[in-house]
Amino acid sequence: MTPNSAKPSQSPDQLFGITGLLTDDELVVRETVRNLMARDVRPHLQEWYASGEIPVRELAAAFGGVGLLGMHLQGYGCAGTSATAYGLACHELEAADSGIRSLVSVQGSLAMYAIYRFGSEEQKQEWLPRMATGEAIGCFGLTEPDYGSNPGGMLTRATRDGDDWILTGTKMWITNGSVADVSIVWAQTTDAPSGIRGFVVPVATPGFSAPKIGSKLSLRASITSELVLHDVRLPASAMLPEAAGLSGPLSCLTEARFGIIFGALGAARDCLETTIAYVRDRDLNGRPLAAYQITQTKLADMALAYGKGMLLALHLGRLKDAGALRPEQVSLGKLDASREAIAIARQCRTLLGANGITLEYPVMRHANNLESVLTYEGTAEVHQLILGQQLTGYAAFR
The missing domain is CATH 1.20.140.10 (Butyryl-CoA Dehydrogenase, subunit A, domain 3)
Incomplete structure (x- = not known):
C-alpha cells in the first residue's frame, strides 16, 4: 500500500460495534431523529448560532410531531419509549447542537417530568398532552443568580395569603424561559411543611416576566432567560402536591x-x-x-x-x-x-x-x-x- 492509498474508513460507532448493541426499536428512534436533524435542523445551525435566534415553536411542533417531547413518559399523549431510546434521541439531537437537545431535555425531562412525577391529575391532564405535541412549551425555574450548585439556599419565596400562594424571587439561566407557556418554579415556603415546594406557573400570570439573556458565547442556538416573579399570585392548586423538599x-x-x-x-x-x-x-x-x-x-x-x-x-x-x-x-x-x-x-x-x-x-x-x-x-x-x-x-x- 502506498502512502496515498487508503482503505475505507470506519466511524467510531462502527469501531465499537455500537449498532449491534441496539434493539430494532432503538434503531428506529435513532434513525428517525437523525433524519429529522438532517432535514430540519442542520441546514440552519450556522445561521441560528450566528444570530443567537432559534424558532422554538416551529421546532417544538416538529419534535412533538414525531413523539420526541416527553417520549420516555407513559400516557398523556407521550410515546412511552424506553430510557435507552430516549438517550439515543438525545445523542442525535446533540450531534446536531447542544441547544437543540436542551430544548427537548428541558421540555421532557424537567418541565414535563416534574408534572408527571409530582403533579396532581388535574395538572397532568391540563399540561402534559399539549406539551407532548409541542403546542405548549415549558421551562424549569430552579437556578438563581447566586444559587446554582447549592439550590437549597434559594431566595425565591412562596408565602400563604388565604388560600393562595404569593411567589417572589428571581431565577437565572432558564432554557426556553421567554418562549414558555408554563414554568415549574421552585421556592422556599414559610407556611408549608418540607420547605422547598414546586409550583406550576402559567407565564400569563400577572407579576411573571422572563427577559431573554443575550450576549452568550455558548448555547447560542437556544433561548436562555431570567425569570422574575413579583408578587405572583397562584391558587393552592398550583402547588405540585407530591414534591416536598429539595x-x-x-x-x-x-x-x-x-x-x-x-x-x-x-x-x-x-x-x-x-x-x-x-x-x-x-x-x-x-x-x-x-x-x-x-x-x-x-x-x-x-x-x-x-x-x-x-x-x-x-x-x-x-x-x-x-x-x-x-x-x-x-x-x-x-x-x-x-x-x-x-x-x-x-x-x-x-x-x-x-x-x-x-x-x-x-x-x-x-x-x-x-x-x-x-x-x-x-x-x-x-x-x-x-x-x-x-x-x-x-x-x-x-
Whole structure:
C-alpha cells in the first residue's frame, strides 16, 4: 500500500460495534431523529448560532410531531419509549447542537417530568398532552443568580395569603424561559411543611416576566432567560402536591442528566466524524493529513474515549430500563461524557487548524456549547464529590 492509498474508513460507532448493541426499536428512534436533524435542523445551525435566534415553536411542533417531547413518559399523549431510546434521541439531537437537545431535555425531562412525577391529575391532564405535541412549551425555574450548585439556599419565596400562594424571587439561566407557556418554579415556603415546594406557573400570570439573556458565547442556538416573579399570585392548586423538599427538583435534574450523558457524546461523535472526513481530504506536503502518525494517534485516543463513554451510557440506559439506576451512577456518566466530549472537541479543532474556528465546520460550535454542558446540571466538581462520597462514605461538599 502506498502512502496515498487508503482503505475505507470506519466511524467510531462502527469501531465499537455500537449498532449491534441496539434493539430494532432503538434503531428506529435513532434513525428517525437523525433524519429529522438532517432535514430540519442542520441546514440552519450556522445561521441560528450566528444570530443567537432559534424558532422554538416551529421546532417544538416538529419534535412533538414525531413523539420526541416527553417520549420516555407513559400516557398523556407521550410515546412511552424506553430510557435507552430516549438517550439515543438525545445523542442525535446533540450531534446536531447542544441547544437543540436542551430544548427537548428541558421540555421532557424537567418541565414535563416534574408534572408527571409530582403533579396532581388535574395538572397532568391540563399540561402534559399539549406539551407532548409541542403546542405548549415549558421551562424549569430552579437556578438563581447566586444559587446554582447549592439550590437549597434559594431566595425565591412562596408565602400563604388565604388560600393562595404569593411567589417572589428571581431565577437565572432558564432554557426556553421567554418562549414558555408554563414554568415549574421552585421556592422556599414559610407556611408549608418540607420547605422547598414546586409550583406550576402559567407565564400569563400577572407579576411573571422572563427577559431573554443575550450576549452568550455558548448555547447560542437556544433561548436562555431570567425569570422574575413579583408578587405572583397562584391558587393552592398550583402547588405540585407530591414534591416536598429539595429531593423533588433534584430528582428532576437526575432525570435530565441521564439525557445529557448520551447528548454530550453525540456532540463528540459529530466532532470526530467531521474531523476524520476532513483529515482524509486535507493535503499536507503531498499526503493526506490522515496518513500521518500524530494525526492517527490523536484520533485513536479520541475514538477510545468516545467509545468507552458510549458503552457506559448504554449500560446506564439498560440499568434505568430495569429500574436499577441510582443517582450516583448518573453522576458517573455525566462526569465522564461531558469531560471527554469537550476534550474531544478541543482536540478535533487542532486537527482542523484555522478551519476549525469557523462556523463552516461544527467543531468549535460544539466546543463552545460543551463549556455549558460541562457545568450545568452539576459541575464536574460536584459530580466528583458525589462519587467521592460513595467511594469513601464521607461527604466533602463543604
